[in-house]
Amino acid sequence: MLYSKLFPKTLKQAPADEQSANAKLLHQAGFIRKHMAGVYNFLPLGIRTLNKISQVIREEMDNLGGQEMIMSAFQPRQLWEKTDRWEGLGKEVMYQFKDHSQKDVGLAITHEEVITAIASQMVHSYKDLPLYVYQIQTKFRDEPRPRFGLIRGKEFLMKDLYSFDISNQAHQDFYKQCAQAYLKAFERVGLNVLVVEASGGVFSKDYSHEFQVLIDSGEDKVVHCQKCDFAQNREICHLDNRGQCPRCGSEIVISNAIEVGNIFHLGTRFSDALGLSVTDESGKPVPVTMGSYGWGPSRVMGTIVEVHHDERGIIWPDTVAPYKISLIGLDMELENVRRKAEKVYKLFGVEGIEVLFDDRVGPSAGEKFADADLIGILYRVVISKKTKDKLEVKKRSEKNTHFMTLEQLIDILTRHKFS
């Protein structure tokens, strides 16, 4: 991508109507634009990063045996009345309205009803289980107070997986596997998460598990042990911050955190309500045990920025950066330098390495460096009259520059190492 053609350019000043680091920096660097409170448009850089984050969770769900599909955001009232959620939950956070034929319609906040209704038509035998299906789809929530940029919005991207198992034991096994897959996915996108026990909600007496990123700007409160892995959401925790860990007796602390994932035991609440059961080997009907597993790519994107930034801008983990390389051409008015930079840009393309090439002639070196720092791509490669036959390579997160040949850099990139 040529920076000179990129829509849009970066801004020198942060927007006045954003307070959180993620919203300020993502706006300033040209990833997003606010559409209304809690609703954002994703610009070319933004959708590249969002797609990379989605791809990580997609791969991990596929590895679990999940099958991707996509369900409608529109929800008919009758379906939600079958599970008794149109009035309670629905009235609180679901956008509900009547269409021209006076039919009651809602916009989905979650899809247990839809997927269970579909499954009830197709799943009849124990041989049809287990079934794991997921989607990466836009959800709507009528939040009373959206805030923190991408962290709490009215419209957001969600990966939601639904599990259908023959027994509670089989369900429990999958639940643990999914938790492991989540940990791997968060690690891949550069987030350290804590697995936190939380309310099971209306579904179950068992705890649900939240995946929380500890950070001061977070709006959740997590009570956790400094030594062992005990962690509970403060909503359900009865300990105060001078208490002792119930597992190991060590000191516990309370930290702010952002919830980036949440997994639930659903039991048979939805399968019962929507008539989903299977026959076992002896021909007897058996209820289907379900689980639901949420993971929010857009919220993850905001959280990554909250965690990985400095005073100059965003510092993307390499796995989710919009491009692998920020190629900066200085002295671009010199014909030989320009030709060399363009050649290197093309060679990266041949290697399948995504490059954002700052090919502008006018701006000063300082302006180009500042833009690259703001956008936050991991590797910055400079070509100028000073660099001669080498490339000047610097990591966004480091100060030192290294001079190397194109072949050396490509070798490093393809091995994901940097010395």
Next chain:
RNA sequence: CGGGGACUAGUUCAUCGGUAGAACGCCCGCUUUGGGAGCGGGAAGUACAGGGUUCAAUUCCCUGGUCCCCGACCA
């Protein structure tokens, strides 16, 4: 849903009862060239909307809208 703040050029802001200004950005020219360069010229505005007070309102008052913050809420 309670409480507070804001709304003026593309953006960030100043002005303050007498019909609008800077910086950045943008366009043109010249000079520059390794951390958001310099000089000169130029384009750019229904001051959120509606109503009221006044000889006169962007400015004061009222109503509404939008955005931000604190709280409540967050299966």
